[in-house]
Amino acid sequence: MKNNRKNYNKTITKILYSIKxxxxxxxxxxxxxxxxxxxxxxxxxxxxxxxxxxxxxxMYENVIRYIGSFDADKDGMGWMFTIINRIIYNLNAEEKEIxxxxxPIPDDEKYLIELNQMYKTIELYEAVSDMxxxxxxxxxxxxxxxxxxxxxxxxxNLSISTIHKRKQIIVKKLKKFLI
Numbered sequence: 604m605k606n607n608r609k610n611y612n613k614t615i616t617k618i619l620y621s622i623k624x625x626x627x628x629x630x631x632x633x634x635x636x637x638x639x640x641x642x643x644x645x646x647x648x649x650x651x652x653x654x655x656x657x658x659x660x661x662m663y664e665n666v667i668r669y670i671g672s673f674d675a676d677k678d679g680m681g682w683m684f685t686i687i688n689r690i691i692y693n694l695n696a697e698e699k700e701i702x703x704x705x706x707p708i709p710d711d712e713k714y715l716i717e718l719n720q721m722y723k724t725i726e727l728y729e730a731v732s733d734m735x736x737x738x739x740x741x742x743x744x745x746x747x748x749x750x751x752x753x754x755x756x757x758x759x760n761l762s763i764s765t766i767h768k769r770k771q772i773i774v775k776k777l778k779k780f781l782i
Contacts, residue, residue, distance in 0.1 A: 611636075611680075612678055612679065612680050614636065615633070615636065615637060615679040615680050615683070616675060616677075616678065616679035616680075617679075618632050618633045618636070618679070619633070619666070619670070619673050619675070619679040619682070619683075620673075620675040620679075622666075622667075622670055623670045623671065623673050623675070630663075630667070633663075633666070634663060637680075637683065638659065639728070639729075639732065640725045640728070640729075641658075641659045641662060641683070641687055642655055642656065642659050643724065643725060643727075643728030643729075643732075644684075644687065644721060644724050644725055644728070645658040645659055645687060645691060646728075647724050647728070648691045648695075649691060649694060649695065650747075654694055657694070658687060658690045658691050658694055659687070661690045662683065662686050662687040662690055665686045665690070666683060666686065669686070684721055727777065730776065730777055731777070734773070737759060737761075737769070738769060738772075738773055740755075740758075740759060741755060741759070741766060741769055741770055741773060742773060744758060745770060752766050752767055752770070
């Protein structure tokens with residue numbers, strides 16, 4: 604899994620490097636390869652589909668706007684995470700009607716811990732994305748909409764015991780991401 608993540612990060616860094624050096628067509632590749640990752644991450648942070656989409660789209664706008672500051676010797680995903688974190692911070696600040704302040708730049712150790720947590724969130728999102736449609740609905744209804752097993756069973760036209768068994772299997776599969 605770590606080698607895949609490393610290769611993925613290198614790919615994203617190369618795409619950003621190409622964009623920085625004038626290849627604007629690479630924006631499509633960047634969007635295709637990263638949208639689900641950042642959308643899943645933003646959704647976990649803002650708990651609102653519309654705001655998550657807004658955050659990701661703003662991130663891509665800022666990638667274009669600030670591509671000149673991108674350093675290809677550093678992690679491209681980390682650079683993009685910094686951008687989306689600041690956008691999410693501002694979105695949350697607006698929602699709470701508090702004054703916006705620049706998000707402090709984290710120290711290296713704290714940043715690495717936070718980056719690892721972000722990757723775990725992305726891996727969790729990908730694991731859920733790989734599930735069949737019924738299991739995805741169970742995850743969404745149970746964990747995001749906070750519905751009871753009875754309500755889920757009614758919504759999906761399945762028995763409560765079937766929902767309960769599926770939920771147990773889902774939790775076992777996702778346990779490594781939840782710990």
